Amino acid sequence: MSVAPSASLTEQIRAQSGLSQAELSRRAGLPRSVVNAYLKGSREPGVDTLARLAAAGGFELRLGRRKPPVDAERAGRILVQVLELAEALPFRPRPELGYPRLADRLGAKKLAA
Numbered sequence: 001m002s003v004a005p006s007a008s009l010t011e012q013i014r015a016q017s018g019l020s021q022a023e024l025s026r027r028a029g030l031p032r033s034v035v036n037a038y039l040k041g042s043r044e045p046g047v048d049t050l051a052r053l054a055a056a057g058g059f060e061l062r063l064g065r066r067k068p069p070v071d072a073e074r075a076g077r078i079l080v081q082v083l084e085l086a087e088a089l090p091f092r093p094r095p096e097l098g099y100p101r102l103a104d105r106l107g108a109k110k111l112a113a
Contacts, residue, residue, distance in 0.1 A: 007041035010053055014039070017057030027056035 014024050021039065025032040029052065037043035038053075045053065051061050 004041040004044060006044050006050065007039055009050065010035070010038045010045065013053050013057040013059060017059070019057060024053065024056055028052045029056075 014021065017024065019027070021035055022032050025035040028035070028049075030049070034043065035053070038045050038049075047061075054061050
């Protein structure tokens with residue numbers, strides 16, 4: 001089971017601030033049991049609560065631009081290489097399929113039933 005992103009963020013706030021769960025809870029004005037639930041991932045805090053926890057730990061939440069996980073230009077070059085390779089492979093059309101047609105297979109099942 002994976003840990004919720006908010007749980008890891010809450011733990012990161014707690015650990016980097018050097019505060020105990022109880023002290024972080026007190027400074028954020030939240031019950032310790034609620035902060036514990038956030039840390040375990042059994043409960044998800046809202047953005048305003050995350051901002052309160054961050055502020056209580058001496059941090060702030062900011063929205064920033066994120067780089068895409070994939071370099072689009074590199075992925076495009078690789079795709080072109082793959083397509084060129086596929087075109088270079090020999091193509092041998094076959095007049096008939098090497099397996100039974102779906103209609104024939106379905107008809108055989110109806111007869112068996």
